[in-house]
Amino acid sequence: MPDERAAILVCVPDAPARESVVRQLRRRYGGDYEVLPAADETDARSRLAALRNAGRELALVIARAATGDGALMDGEGVHRAPGGTATGSPTDDHSDDLAPVHPLFAWSRELYPDVRRSVLIDWGSWAHPETARTVSELMARILVDYYLVVPAREPDESFHRAVTDLLHDWERASGRARTGFTVIGDPAIPRTHALRILLTRGGVGVDAVAPGSEEAQALLRTSGEEYTGAPLVRVPDGRILHDPDDTALAAAYGLTTSLPGDPVDLVIVGAGPAGLAAAVYAASEGLRTLVLEAESIGGQAGSSSLIRNYLGFPRGTSGADLAQRSYQQAWAFGARFAHARRATGLRLEADGGFAIEVDGGAAAGVATDGNHGTAEVRAGAVVLASGVSYRRLAVPGLEPFVGVSVFYGATSVEARAQEGKAVIVVGGGNSAGQAALHLSRYAASVSLVIRGTALAESMSQYLIDELAAAGVAIVTEARVVGAEAASPPAPPLLERVVLAHAGTGEERIVPCQALFITIGARPHTAWLPPDILRDKWGSVITGHDVVTEGGRRAWPHEEPPAPLESSVPGFYAVGDVRRGSVKRVASAVGEGSVVISSVHQYLGR
Incomplete structure (x- = not known):
């Protein structure tokens, strides 16, 4: 044998x-x-x-x-x-x-x-x-x-x-770490990729098989199910979920999606590095803590293939692994998590507390199918750690490829599928560099496209050195302005993109079978009331800037706001959602850690 x-x-x-x-x-x-x-x-x-x-x-x-x-x-x-x-x-x-x-x-x-x-x-x-x-x-x-x-x-x-x-x-x-989850779906359907990403970033090993494959047909025969065009997920107990929404998927691998019936001391909105750090310190210090996370644990950092400069990890660590360790640490201290639950509104209470409107999911203790309406959770204080999203490119013809050969961010799920392909990464920050470096393991070629003249302004030197060693081409002073499909056009598979010189506007067509976009920063703050002061980009203004920019109307109190406090006492912002934040994991963790002392003082008052 x-x-x-x-x-x-x-x-x-x-x-x-x-x-x-x-x-x-x-x-x-x-x-x-x-x-x-x-x-x-x-x-x-x-x-x-x-x-x-x-x-x-x-x-x-x-x-x-x-x-x-x-x-x-x-x-x-x-x-x-x-x-x-x-x-x-x-x-x-x-x-x-x-x-x-x-x-x-x-x-x-x-x-x-x-x-x-x-x-x-x-x-x-x-x-x-x-x-x-x-x-x-x-x-x-x-x-x-x-x-x-x-x-x-x-x-x-x-x-x-x-x-x-x-x-x-x-x-x-x-991909050998398997836990019995299998996604059965057409790889040309964006939802197939989305389900794999949700499971992978949730720390769950997952197989992905095409509907017509022998393995998929065997699974369908055993379960008595039929593939009708929408992706299916087989869970470890043998059940088949039909295109489950995020809430149903989270519940399937043992994550809580329900909200507590009683008020809590602190609600943390977002489970990226800043939110997880706040959860660890709040729960360890005895605060009744609830964390709301609409998508995947870890935020943008959770998609990083390797973070080399985070203190205490000399070999580096993947963003997903760091997020899972932090999540387990907060959970062990007693923090509660409501997964696949999105904050959609905020009401200020007369007693100084908050009522947070939450979309989707179910009431406490009730099984969820993801089709429930909104609910409310009450808290004495709120820490906003919802981070930012990558900005979408307004490029003609790009939208049909999104989720199939155009991706916002990069995870190991997509990287392994790029073997032998010409790949382009758009962006000049650390996230872009880490994505390009990881993709270079598999792709035939990787190019990093930036608008500026060099990488040094926004990228760590160790990444610049490693990109050069990996043979990643740096295309400066350029932007993507067009996309072309392979033939036949269905399913929509990207074959080429049009690059324009940032100064002259001169265009050229280059091969590109996969495009990864890691630019811009759009904070998740549209759901907040006008009482919470934000800048023109939507980032929450905190600390001394509340008084200097908003004046006494924004902060009418005698005692100045805490360093991470917003224009509403008891509401704090940490991490990338905060105006003036340093876009680094360590900085986000630091803010999430120190904000809890201000929360304690507010609740004590």
Whole structure:
């Protein structure tokens, strides 16, 4: 019987270190993974070829960095990133500054885009400048995900913790983390993509199958259901949901959608990083806390494939994973969540409290089918953390492609489907950079289109460096002004876009089978009453700006507003929805954390 286990490849020239790593890996993971030792580059390459020929999967590569003289480089000293882009070549502008690297890191990613790769270092060698420089360069050039230290004892749990984290990342990236959900739907229907995204960002592994596939037909026969054109969702208990709305889908994977019948101390609107941080601190300090989330936990950050500069995650973390960890933390402290529930109105009460109108869902304790009207929840204070949405492009002919080959934001669901395609990302911020970087694992080519002349104004330097290493093309001073379909025109599949120069207006047509748009910031504040002061873009004005811009009419009280307080006492805004916020996850978390002290003071008064 052929071995169907995924492989872990260990390429280490020095026998004692190789034997130590292989021994510990086989003892701990041998039942689920085949551990393949290789003494040198030739041996490793033959192992890779055999795996590929057998149709086997590769989960993890562990290898030493190259020697200082470049002995482990290939003949040309060139390694190619996905899409054929050379990295580390002698012609690179910074080639003199870069240490040689093991070609196995580049080869493995070309063959297996989801593989995790780690450079092996000796215990204590992190104190050597050359080791630190090598690890930093390998990560900057996206050739490795992190480093591992040769085990110092048996068992070495620090070593195994790092390995387990890498294997967990691979499992999620490769789509092997399944929980029994299957979406049956035509990939050319936007709702099929939407259902997959909702489940994936909710931390649920999901399979997606075309209605005519053998797997889909078997599922339909077993359940006695029939596909009639709208997507279906099979849940772990075997039930088939017919194009479920967001509330029904949330309930299907165990999330609460009901509202409490009694008043709460605090309602938090939005479960992005700012809202989740506020929920953790409010609930941990004893406040009866309710979080309303209309879409997916994590907000815009939840769609980020890898956040590298968030404190405490040295390897980086996906936005979805960070959001799920934060959600579980808040839930464990006692915060209540009403998923798939959207705040649609706000009324100020005479006693200084608030009545929040909520759309959809059901009353407390009542099963929901998503067809209920509005309800109300009462609270002593409100923290608005609803974030912003990507601005939609007003481009002729673009709308028919939305949800099929044009996407606002980017998640791993769409990224894996772009294998072999020409992809364009529009936007110059960190979200755009992270999307382009993740897409480069799969797409034949990735271009980042920006209106400005450079990326540095709005993007972190580490992302700029990694985009260059991944071969992502930067198209400056340009904007998308048109779209063209492939033929035949049904279903609508994007084939080309028209780019116009931002200065001259000169147009050119470029290939593009998928377009990802990550620009603009539209805050969710239209539902708020006029008492809450906002700027012309809809962002909530807070703190000292309430008095300086709105005057005494906006803030007639003697005591000045708290730093994150709006023009209505007891109503606070944090994160991207607040005017003047810093568009970073860490900043949003900080605001969500510190606002709770102001909430306590208000409720105490």
